[in-house]
Amino acid sequence: MKIAIITLPLNTNYGGILQAYALQTVLQRMGHDVQHLQPKVEFHPLHPVWKMPFVWSKRLLRKCFGGEWRLPVFEHPHRWIRRYTDVFIYKHIEMRPLSDEEWNASLAKDYDVFMVGSDQVWRPCYALPLERYFLSFLDDTGSNPRIAYAASFGTENCEFSANQILDCRKLLQKFSFVSVREQSGTEICKRIFGVNASHVLDPTLLLSKDDYLKLIQDQSPSKGNLMVYILDETPDTQLFISQIAASEKLIPFNTNYSLGNRLGIPQLPVENWLRGFVDAKLIITDSFHACVFAIIFNKPFICIGNSERGMERFHSLLDLFGLQHCLINLNSFCGVPFIDWNSVNTRLEEFRECSLKDLKRVLKTFERGRGSN
Template structure:
């Protein structure tokens, strides 16, 4: 079967890249041909695009003298992106089969037997800056393709709160009605779909959990990725003084040496040289070498479980708490979610090895959903 995968644009986010790698690998192992329908992350914008926003920036920069503001921020990011993502682009080129599409409505229906939407926060309304991009996440571009099998695998709303305006909800519901099989990544997603769209969805694992530790070890072992410089892995997406204080406390009390495996790639105020994201291989190697992991990332929690590493997850409200809560509740690891606001220092007692045992049964259920959806068995 010729399968297209529609997910968030592939960039320098480790979790986003590895969930794509995992789903592609699983489908290829089933004997399918797979391609990612990818879109450019950054593009150059003329002045007439979003003029109000650019006028506001102009005032802040030249009237209010805010030197941190760039009037043409989008153009700056488009220019900087190739350098920031130079290592992660190598991973994409080596491991992922992609096509870059600037207009999804020009895709040819004869090229696909099925399209799978997911995973990651593909249905997070706030992540789509135009209605068309949101509707494409529900396959509007393929609305009239009569033969197409439409499936969502581990699609995520990213939050347990309903963010859709009424008009967008109505349109997305009509598009979702054409789907042959629907699954979501969080338990809260099952509730939201039932309450607001009236559809029943299957709760499945993030694609990364369909593979095991050995599958990922091959990625960093073959190129002889250097050993990490420490034994407490720190992967923090949103840096802050309070988080750093908590990290230092774990390092001190556990008698460990911390190491970081990411740049501040999203910090637009830093020089580009400080935003270059390290290779995916080095990030994966970090889990192999760590005795403990401190993170505010959903996928770092996932890989801690996959690699059997004790960890704590610092609640990341801006990026969606329901993802953490659903994952940790599913695996009996809720005591690993901590808060910097409460200055939590917790040594969790939940059993990582027991979570890995549970993973085996949940993986079988998720694989059964995917296999059945593709084979018309649902």
């Protein structure tokens, strides 16, 4: 079958990119043709045209005399910052870019199934417009099955407005199968949207370590053995990292350069980020997907709770594998957590098998339905 996947825009977020790659790979291995429907990337001017000569001059001065030698002078900063991650996206992910006008019911004739997921596709602050991630662009005349795989609300409470709940409730009840990434999501679906949902693994956990190692065969080693991937850095986290590095006698290396930090440094390639998990003896992070990949690569990790980005994601993931003790408070840290990897890997195999079984079963049902028509 030809399956259209609707997920968040792919840009510099490693977890977002790799969950899209993983779900696509799983579906392709099942024999399906897959495309991610994505909004067309447009780099809008950051300044009026008349002001650009002054902007370029200022950048040139910063580049030559301000120590920011990597800063692009003429290229759009947003294009520059994603130059490496875009290479991975366009190489490994099947995409169909769509303008706003092209998100319409005519897409139904091009695909057999529409699948929403994964990641925080049902969190209003990230999913814009929200109704698109409930397939509002399809009308009732088409018979295309609608599926949600490992969709996430991001938090334990639904952040929808009253009007969004009304609209999305109607849309979600048209889905043939709904699955969510967090256990709390099953309760939200039942209580607020009136649908039953299964609890499944994030797509990245459906692939093995060996699957990811194939992506980094030619990648150079990292410059350290303490992987640091912090999305929201603070002076407290900086101090904590330096203390851990000293006490554990490890060399930290950073795998995150955000647009908000230094425009002169593009986000590192996806392969660099993955290689970090191979080389690390310990990982410090406040990222959900960094925790996921620490589990996949069987590397000890310290998770610093990131309440701004949603704590429920961490609780659900770590509860699943008996790893709640890896989520720490900086003010009461008691040492690097011990992890029983045999127990974790056994649980991972069980949950992976169940999640894949659910997905295969649903898609087989649709295939049989098409065959009988």
